[in-house]
Amino acid sequence: MVDIITRFPPSPTGYLHVGGARTALFNWLYARHTNGKFVLRIEDTDTARSTQASVDAIFEALEWLGIEWDAGPYFQSQRLDIYQEYIDRLVAAGHAYYCTCSSEKLEVMRAAAMEKGGKPKYDGTCRDRGLAKTDNAVVRFKAPLGGTTVLKDVVKGNIVFQNDELDDFIICRSDGTPTYNFVVVIDDITMNINTIIRGDDHVMNTPKQMLIYKALDVPLPTYGHVPMVLGSDRTRLSKRHGATSVTAYRDMGFLPDAFINYLVRLGWSFGDQEYFTREDLIEKFSLENIGRSAGVFDQEKLLALNAEHIKATPIKTLAQLLIPFLEQEGIQAPESAFVEKVVETLAPRSKTLKEMARDAVFYFADTIAYEEKADKKFLKQKALEPLTLLVAELEQIEAFTEENLEDAFRAVMEKSGLKLGKIAQPVRVALTGRTASPGIFEIIAIIGRDKVLDRVSKAVAHIKDKSESME
RNA sequence: GUCCCCAUCGUCUAGUCUGGUCCAGGACACCGGCCUUUCACGCCGGCGACAGGGGUUCGAAUCCCCUUGGGGACGCCA
Numbered sequence: 001m002v003d004i005i006t007r008f009p010p011s012p013t014g015y016l017h018v019g020g021a022r023t024a025l026f027n028w029l030y031a032r033h034t035n036g037k038f039v040l041r042i043e044d045t046d047t048a049r050s051t052q053a054s055v056d057a058i059f060e061a062l063e064w065l066g067i068e069w070d071a072g073p074y075f076q077s078q079r080l081d082i083y084q085e086y087i088d089r090l091v092a093a094g095h096a097y098y099c100t101c102s103s104e105k106l107e108v109m110r111a112a113a114m115e116k117g118g119k120p121k122y123d124g125t126c127r128d129r130g131l132a133k134t135d136n137a138v139v140r141f142k143a144p145l146g147g148t149t150v151l152k153d154v155v156k157g158n159i160v161f162q163n164d165e166l167d168d169f170i171i172c173r174s175d176g177t178p179t180y181n182f183v184v185v186i187d188d189i190t191m192n193i194n195t196i197i198r199g200d201d202h203v204m205n206t207p208k209q210m211l212i213y214k215a216l217d218v219p220l221p222t223y224g225h226v227p228m229v230l231g232s233d234r235t236r237l238s239k240r241h242g243a244t245s246v247t248a249y250r251d252m253g254f255l256p257d258a259f260i261n262y263l264v265r266l267g268w269s270f271g272d273q274e275y276f277t278r279e280d281l282i283e284k285f286s287l288e289n290i291g292r293s294a295g296v297f298d299q300e301k302l303l304a305l306n307a308e309h310i311k312a313t314p315i316k317t318l319a320q321l322l323i324p325f326l327e328q329e330g331i332q333a334p335e336s337a338f339v340e341k342v343v344e345t346l347a348p349r350s351k352t353l354k355e356m357a358r359d360a361v362f363y364f365a366d367t368i369a370y371e372e373k374a375d376k377k378f379l380k381q382k383a384l385e386p387l388t389l390l391v392a393e394l395e396q397i398e399a400f401t402e403e404n405l406e407d408a409f410r411a412v413m414e415k416s417g418l419k420l421g422k423i424a425q426p427v428r429v430a431l432t433g434r435t436a437s438p439g440i441f442e443i444i445a446i447i448g449r450d451k452v453l454d455r456v457s458k459a460v461a462h463i464k465d466k467s468e469s470m471e
Numbered sequence: 472g473u474c475c476c477c478a479u480c481g482u483c484u485a486g487u488c489u490g491g492u493c494c495a496g497g498a499c500a501c502c503g504g505c506c507u508u509u510c511a512c513g514c515c516g517g518c519g520a521c522a523g524g525g526g527u528u529c530g531a532a533u534c535c536c537c538u539u540g541g542g543g544a545c546g547c548c549a
């Protein structure tokens with residue numbers, strides 16, 4: 001049995017988007033699953049729109065996703081000789097011909113066809129003229145006039161196309177550069193690609209490409225057209241639905257493993273399983289379980305999955321990943337060991353790394369800024385007594401062990417007659433500035449005696465200030 | 472307009488090929504409860520779907536047809 005060889009052929013006209021990432025993933029996963037090969041090819045025949053920045057952005061995104069290629073990257077712009085050779089061959093064999101119809105004429109032709117209720121296509125003016133190569137002639141592929149072309153698609157089943165629907169499409173522009181439908185085939189043939197998994201939007205291109213295989217007498221690859229990813233309004237996912245660039249998700253604090261888990265699971269399934277590690281995916285991925293219908297991208301579910309992956313990630317790893325996000329929050333060069341302790345308290349309650357970093361800020365701050373609501377609700381007169389008592393108790397403790405801390409709080413409870421809940425909330429606000437946070441004892445153990453005393457004392461002073469200014 | 476594809480909870484989906492075990496299962500979201508020093512986590516429970524209509528069949532979410540709805544493609548873009 002020959003190796004499965006898949007490929008991902010992005011065109012460098014922008015960043016890698018969600019849909020592209022998903023087809024890359026399917027191809028990569030299938031290659032890994034079958035112990036085959038995965039090829040990366042950059043489709044840059046459109047010189048006007050291709051940029052180096054886009055190429056770099058695509059590499060960057062692929063790297064983040066953890067998708068590695070076994071061959072390439074190949075650049076179509078460097079393979080022009082190969083294409084030319086095949087074009088000449090097709091023309092010589094009578095499978096293609098030169099055409100001098102102007103684009104203006106074609107436009108008129110298309111408009112007329114539309115009006116008559118037909119499909120806009122080339123009328124074949126130059127098809128049998130036997131024109132020789134001239135400066136501004138294009139090369140057209142000579143499509144069969146009748147019959148059908150049947151696509152055996154592994155995800156969609158058999159799709160039958162009437163060859164009459166196809167027209168003599170251009171394979172080489174008047175400037176001499178070859179076009180997409182042609183180069184794809186030549187590349188796939190010369191790179192030995194035998195499995196093509198791509199977006200649904202390519203279905204209509206497939207019969208054209210199959211015809212070229214036939215003209216060249218080369219066996220067809222296996223095709224699998226996967227349904228597209230839609231936005232919440234069920235139209236093709238685009239910028240107006242929110243972030244579509246892969247790296248934007250990285251910057252929002254998603255874990256690559258969570259992201260690929262979500263993307264693959266959108267349109268593919270393995271029974272009821274929702275959570276997959278990268279290894280799971282490689283082990284379980286198969287073409288048979290790809291769904292036939294398009295799916296809506298749902299960030300809520302991605303978020304939930306990300307939270308799960310965060311919980312499953314070792315603390316040390318998370319800490320390293322969190323550091324850049326902490327820096328974005330203005331925390332410079334935090335010490336790893338300290339970050340690890342912080343992460344331990346935040347990991348179970350964070351949906352993204354960005355959120356985790358935001359929630360971690362108070363651990364590092366010199367002064368605590370109280371959230372308005374928190375201040376109003378908890379730092380009031382009633383809190384003065386327990387906070388003052390707590391400062392007194394804490395001052396007597398040398399080591400801030402969990403046991404000692406509990407004793408201190410218990411003492412405050414007894415002396416004030418308040419329940420722990422009534423004491424903990426003001427303390428939480430004093431320590432974090434917010435009403436929601438990890439457990440009080442955990443926080444105290446991490447920020448340490450000096451800062452705790454300082455923060456609680458400052459809260460006491462703050463309450464006194466407030467009551468004075470009220471008078 | 473023409474061609475192609477698709478159709479199960481709000482969303483992702485299992486089940487469809489090989490009709491009965493499905494008065495349809497899971498997950499996210501939402502709602503309620505438990506746990507609890509807050510928020511989360513976790514646990515328990517609830518809400519919620521076979522687009523419609525015809526067939527075929529003893530029996531259909533599953534097979535066939537039509538309708539409707541949605542998506543995609545119609546470039547000297549890829």
